[in-house]
């Protein structure tokens with residue numbers, strides 16, 4: 001027979017009494033516990049951790065490279081117009097009189113009048129010719145006087161062409177328009193496709209992160225259910241999962257950044273610098289994109305996770 | 315009143331009735347049995363009290379909160395004051411006994427060292443101190459049941475729900491467990507036990523509510539001899 005309940009019950013009271021009143025943990029301690037727990041979980045599930053690390057690193061390296069090259073191209077395309085100039089060819093035997101007028105034109109950056117003698121001098125220093133040929137050339141001097149003009153941008157070239165062409169002494173104005181617009185077009189398409197691609201990459205990174213939160217929740221769904229029945233709130237369940245995936249994300253991003261920096265360094269020593277494209281790893285665009293990816297990932301992951309865990313309650 | 319049910323009905327979708335027009339009040343410090351045949355609705359009643367199922371109609375109030383209106387966070391707060399022994403134990407297979415028993419304390423954010431001390435003491439009280447670092451699947455049914463009871467009691471809850479807590483135990487172990495529940499009750503815990511172990515109910519002779527097909531068919535202060 002069961003003994004009647006006694007007044008004094010040492011067993012259970014001793015258990016509860018062993019730690020009289022447990023102090024509430026402060027939030028700092030709570031967070032550090034979450035972090036410690038994360039590292040423990042990541043260590044246990046090291047295969048999954050490694051897989052997501054590799055994929056995030058690869059994707060972010062791609063993203064980094066892309067954005068860096070992109071910003072290099074952008075800077076290069078902004079510099080491009082400065083190098084473009086027009087060439088006015090003066091009629092034989094005449095002199096250029098439009099210097100004052102050119103100075104007044106605001107879009108003209110600089111200009112240089114090259115007389116026919118000067119032109120020949122430059123020509124002869126640039127090209128090595130047999131001395132008798134050079135003598136013949138000097139005697140006839142077939143080179144006309146020219147004016148080389150640099151403008152701020154290509155839109156002003158048409159205006160310039162009109163203005164110069166109106167001068168009586170100008171025989172013709174040469175503008176390498178076709179070449180110029182082609183370069184522009186290429187730049188523009190590279191930029192748009194690059195932007196689209198990096199946006200896609202952002203979404204992929206975000207998707208990966210939110211998936212890893214979801215997978216973490218899915219793998220632990222039994223434990224989460226029991227924890228919830230024992231009094232775990234959504235945030236008790238979600239915070240560790242989000243911290244887990246953020247840790248993986250951070251490490252993955254760093255690995256990706258290091259690899260892409262190494263890659264870009266070898267690249268920028270090569271053909272890119274010859275093409276006049278300088279690459280900076282620290283561009284505001286890059287930070288913007290990364291921030292987007294992070295915000296997107298965390299919010300998407302959290303939302304999905306909340307939806308899931310709510311479904312798990314009932 | 316720590317638990318109060320008023321006109322509670324539960325119909326599992328699509329149309330599986332489990333509880334009908336239930337009125338039940340439990341006072342603080344009570345020790346109450348919910349008896350009834352298999353399928354009578356005992357587990358369903360406990361699920362409503364825990365907020366893991368919602369009543370189809372009527373009001374369920376636990377610890378002063380209306381469970382059908384409480385938010386997710388409020389329900390979590392209430393559950394932190396409740397200890398529960400599930401009919402199927404629901405131990406975490408991939409965690410040691412110590413970690414299993416620690417769970418309710420961890421959810422209350424206690425200090426690591428305190429959690430371990432108290433959880434080990436709790437396991438000790440149930441004779442499982444030596445198995446603290448083993449995993450649940452290596453335990454017998456009765457041992458697992460004792461772990462479940464340890465987990466329910468470790469946080470010194472205000473309310474204890476036990477669904478068939480002695481279903482896998484022999485008479486001797488059943489007595490040890492009921493002694494523990496009585497101890498908890500004497501220390502101020504309100505205890506609700508769902509059971510069809512009529513022998514034990516008669517032996518204890520405490521308030522017993524009898525369910526049949528989802529309806530209360532009896533509420534006895536002293537069930538001894540009623541059968």
Ligand SMILES: Nc1ncnc2c1ncn2[C@@H]1O[C@H](COP(=O)(O)OP(=O)(O)OP(=O)(O)O)[C@@H](O)[C@H]1O
Nearest residue numbers: 326330331332351352353354355356357358359401
């Ligand atoms: N999730 C569910 N979906 C549909 N019907 C359910 C569900 N859970 C329980 N039921 C039904 O509700 C009724 C009551 O079930 P409940 O589990 O509450 O019985 P019980 O009294 O705990 O029985 P036992 O003593 O066997 O544990 C049963 O008819 C059962 O089939």
Ligand SMILES: [Mg+2]
Nearest residue numbers: 356357401477
């Ligand atoms: Mg049941």
